[in-house]
Amino acid sequence: MPRGLSGRILLAFAGLALAVLLAVGGTLVVVLTGLHRSSAQDNLANVSVALVIQRGRALSSQSATETLLATRDELARRDISAGLVTAGGQLVDLEGTALLAIGAPRLSPTGARGTTQKGTFTAPDGTRYDYAATMLRAPVGLGPRALVVATPDRARAQALGDLLTALPVVLLVLVLVGAPIAWLLSRSVSRPLHRLAAAAADLPASGTAPLPLQGPAEVRELTERFNAMSAALAETRDREEELLANLRHDLRTPLTVITGFAEALADGTATGEAAGRAARAIAEEAGRLDRLAGELGAIERLRSGAAGLRPENLEAGQLLRRTVERFAARATARGASLAVTAPAPGDPPLAFAADHLAVDRILANLVDNALAALPAEGGHVWLEARPMPPAPGYPAGVAFAVTDDGPGFLPGTIERVFERFFRADAARAGGGSGLGLAIVRELARAHGGEARAENVAPHGARVSVVLPVLPRQPAGTPAPGTTTAVEDAARRRARPSATG
Numbered sequence: 001m002p003r004g005l006s007g008r009i010l011l012a013f014a015g016l017a018l019a020v021l022l023a024v025g026g027t028l029v030v031v032l033t034g035l036h037r038s039s040a041q042d043n044l045a046n047v048s049v050a051l052v053i054q055r056g057r058a059l060s061s062q063s064a065t066e067t068l069l070a071t072r073d074e075l076a077r078r079d080i081s082a083g084l085v086t087a088g089g090q091l092v093d094l095e096g097t098a099l100l101a102i103g104a105p106r107l108s109p110t111g112a113r114g115t116t117q118k119g120t121f122t123a124p125d126g127t128r129y130d131y132a133a134t135m136l137r138a139p140v141g142l143g144p145r146a147l148v149v150a151t152p153d154r155a156r157a158q159a160l161g162d163l164l165t166a167l168p169v170v171l172l173v174l175v176l177v178g179a180p181i182a183w184l185l186s187r188s189v190s191r192p193l194h195r196l197a198a199a200a201a202d203l204p205a206s207g208t209a210p211l212p213l214q215g216p217a218e219v220r221e222l223t224e225r226f227n228a229m230s231a232a233l234a235e236t237r238d239r240e241e242e243l244l245a246n247l248r249h250d251l252r253t254p255l256t257v258i259t260g261f262a263e264a265l266a267d268g269t270a271t272g273e274a275a276g277r278a279a280r281a282i283a284e285e286a287g288r289l290d291r292l293a294g295e296l297g298a299i300e301r302l303r304s305g306a307a308g309l310r311p312e313n314l315e316a317g318q319l320l321r322r323t324v325e326r327f328a329a330r331a332t333a334r335g336a337s338l339a340v341t342a343p344a345p346g347d348p349p350l351a352f353a354a355d356h357l358a359v360d361r362i363l364a365n366l367v368d369n370a371l372a373a374l375p376a377e378g379g380h381v382w383l384e385a386r387p388m389p390p391a392p393g394y395p396a397g398v399a400f401a402v403t404d405d406g407p408g409f410l411p412g413t414i415e416r417v418f419e420r421f422f423r424a425d426a427a428r429a430g431g432g433s434g435l436g437l438a439i440v441r442e443l444a445r446a447h448g449g450e451a452r453a454e455n456v457a458p459h460g461a462r463v464s465v466v467l468p469v470l471p472r473q474p475a476g477t478p479a480p481g482t483t484t485a486v487e488d489a490a491r492r493r494a495r496p497s498a499t500g
Contacts, residue, residue, distance in 0.1 A: 006186035013182040017174045025163055032159030037130060040151060041118040044132035047080060048149045049116060052134045085133060085146040113137050120153055128153040192219045196226055203230060254285035309355040309446055311471050316350035316385035316398050323363040335378030336371060350385055352398045352469045358443045365436040366402035366463050373406035380405050388466055397468045405460040417453045440465060447471040
C-alpha cells in the first residue's frame with residue numbers, strides 16, 4: 001500500500017479500472033459469444049437450405065449418403081461437416097456411423113419439408129458443434145429425415161479475440177482519461193493537506209495566517225477547524241504573555257519586601273520592635289504568595305473536573321450574614337460599611353443545595369473584590385440574595401449579588417473580568433492576584449450556575465452569581481445531606497480559612 005495519499009488514489013483508480021475492465025470484458029464476451037454463435041448458425045442454415053434446394057431429390061432418396069459424399073470436399077474447405085438425422089433420432093455421419101451426440105436435433109413428425117432447426121450439440125469426443133438441420137422429403141418406407149450441417153463452435157474464441165483486439169484501445173482511453181482525473185483529484189486533496197501540514201509545523205513557533213478553504217468538503221471542514229484552532233492558540237499565547245506579565249508583577253512586590261526585611265534582620269539593621277514589624281511583613285507577603293499559588297491550583301482543579309463538590313442543604317440569608325461577620329473588621333479598617341439584603345427572619349428561607357466551602361469562597365471573593373474597589377475614603381457594599389423562578393431551559397435557583405459604590409468597571413472590560421489575571425483597572429485590582437472572579441465563575445459553573453458582572457448607576461458595580469436549587473452532580477457525587485460525620489467535622493474546621 002503506498003504511503004502517500006496521491007499514490008493511494010492512483011492505486012484506487014487502477015483497481016477501479018481493472019474492475020471495470022473485468023466486468024465490461026465479461027459482459028462483452030457473453031454478448032459477442034452469442035452473436036458469433038448466432039452468425040455461425042445462420043450461415044449453416046443458409047448452406048443447409050442451399051443443399052436441399054440444389055440436391056433435394058437426391059437427398060430424399062436412398063442414395064442420400066452418396067450425394068453428401070460427393071459434396072464432402074466442397075464442405076470440408078469451408079470447415080463444414082454433413083450428416084443425416086434418421087427417423088429414429090440418430091445422427092449418422094457420411095460413413096453411416098451412428099453418433100451419440102448430446103443435444104442433437106430431434107425430428108418432428110409434423111415438420112414440413114424445408115423447415116430448418118438451429119442449435120448446438122456435443123460430439124462423443126467432447127467437441128461442441130453449431131448445427132443447422134433442414135427437413136427432407138421422407139423416402140418411401142424410411143420415415144422423415146433431416147440434413148444436418150455442422151461446424152465446430154468457435155464463438156467463445158472469436159469473442160475473446162475481438163476483446164483482445166479492442167483491449168489496448170480501451171486501456172489507452174482509460175489511461176488518457178482516468179490518469180488526469182486521478183491526478184487532479186489527488187492534487188485537490190493533497191495540496192490543501194500539504195498546506196495544513198506546513199502550517200501545523202510553523203504553528204508552535206510563530207503561528208500562521210488563516211488558510212484558504214479549498215478542496216473537498218471534508219478538507220474544507222478540516223481547514224476551517226485548523227484555522228479556529230490556530231486563532232484559539234494565538235489568543236492563548238496572548239493570554240500567556242499577559243499571565244506571565246501579571247505573575248511577574250504579583251511576585252516582584254512580595255519578593256522585594258521579603259528580601260529587604262530578610263536582609264535587615266540578617267545584618268542587624270532591624271532590631272526590637274522593627275524586627276517584629278519585619279517578621280510580620282515577611283509573614284504577610286509569604287501568605288500572599290501562598291494564596292496566589294493556592295488560587296492558581298484551585299482554577300486548574302476546577303477546570304480539570306477535580307473540584308470534588310459536596311452538596312449540603314444551605315440557607316442563603318444565613319450565608320450572607322456570616323460573610324458580613326467575617327469581613328466586618330476589614331470593612332471597618334477601610335472605612336467602609338457592609339449591609340445585607342436578605343429575607344427577614346420571619347420570611348420563608350431561601351434554601352438550596354450546594355457545596356458549603358465553595359459558596360463561602362464565592363461570597364468571600366465577591367466581597368473582597370468589592371472592598372478592594374472602594375476608594376481610600378471608604379464606601380458601601382451591599383449583599384443580596386433573592387429567589388430565581390424557573391424559566392425555559394433554566395431550573396429554579398438562588399441569585400447572590402454583591403454591589404459596591406466604587407468606580408465600576410471600565411467600558412469594554414465587563415466581558416473579561418472573569419478571565420484569569422485580568423485586571424483592567426488598578427483601582428479595582430488592589431493588591432489581589434486577578435484570580436478572585438475567575439474562581440467565582442468556575443465554582444458557579446461547577447454547580448451548573450453562572451456569574452455575571454455589570455455597572456450600576458450612578459456609579460459602582462454589581463457581580464451576581466446564580467446557583468441552581470439542586471446543583472449539577474457528576475457521577476458518583478453524594479446527594480445533599482449525605483456527607484459523613486467525619487467529613488462534616490473536617491469541613492467545619494476548614495471553613496474559617498476559606499476567605500478567598
